[in-house]
Amino acid sequence: MVRQMVVMGIVAMGVTAWAAESSPPPSKPQGPSPSRSGHLPINGLKLYYEVYGELGKSKTAPLLLIPGAFLSTDSMKPWVAAFAAKRSVIVFDQQGHGRTADTSRKMSYEQFGDDAAALLRALKVERADVMGYSQGGGVALQLALRHPTLVNSLW
Template sequence: MYSLIAGAASLGTAMAEPRWEMLPETPDLPAAGRQGEAPVNGIKIWHAVYGSGEPVIMLHGGLGNSNYWGNQISTLAGSYQVIVMDSRGHGRSTRDERPLSYDLMATDVVALMDFLGLQKAAIVGWSDGAIIGLKLAIDHAKRISRVFAFAANSKPSGLYPLDQNVLFKAYLDRAREEYVKLSPTPGGYGDFREQMDRMWESQPNLTAEALGSIAVPVWVVDGDHEEVVRREDTLFIADSIPAAGLLIQPEVSHFSLLQGPEQFTDHILHFLGRE
């Protein structure tokens, strides 16, 4: 009987849905040392600060919000000053009439750094946040110490069609619900989404020349089951940045920070701790 039960349990485990096909719940943020809205760059950027030490700014993906870093913050804050921020128009932050762009969102990061009195910071970015991190390393190099760039694309054609993947469609549904819950303009999701779609259709444009100008340490990171960014584009980014590291995380997809949070955090810590 024991062997039959054990066999059934093993079969159940074998038949379990792979973690790269799952979209775990968005975590909550831990209690922050301080948080609030920074009046910068003509808008209000919501942010929260945890821990002390070398500053590390964590930038979430498109349509998301800072809560997506909830599984990483407590561990990282044991060694670093961790700052999370909602990008303009995302989460609890506001936006103005200017079209959304990666360049504009990069200047928001610098403006928040000025507001917080940070001369330099490391960047940990996921998806759109990784693109912003690379833009910062290109255009604001003196303010950036290093960049951990997970699931960035260099150009619009570096993405698979977003509406053809079941997991990403589930994320889009969730993003709408979270926007309504968190945003100071909960009825504005339709216009916000249109602006994001227009940005994604024409941006980014990270050329080999621009990427080649990056002089700070960079890890280009992605999941081995990435369903949004084409692998050849990830390799292009890694090959174009001098001395960049390339890390392909096992058994995770575009949503690695939720699917394998301990693995994701360990990789960040390893990167930040390198000389």
């Protein structure tokens, strides 16, 4: 019985590897293009961000989307597409994620919340609605706790 399970596991691994090799590479997510993007000097980082739509042109607060651990702005494209038609959206790569390099600086939810606050200030955003996915939810909570004047609502 155990030998059968091991053999089945090895066969499954081989089939998975073959399928991965024979599958076409994943396509880039389709959706809106950022109206601006780049790196900003934020708390000792060169923080990568993207803005969709025009900040300050709407009565609706912009939405700050915060990716989870090991995710980046690219992973949030479907989320951006869902919201960008009706409001401006900001998304950024946290320290050591995506296009924001890691540093010797300690990583913490509090530090990432401070980075998000500094990004909003650098973009001259007075208040934003904030939504975080997974770890990004913890960062959103720290942003709201540590910088409540910047947060319109948490989603």
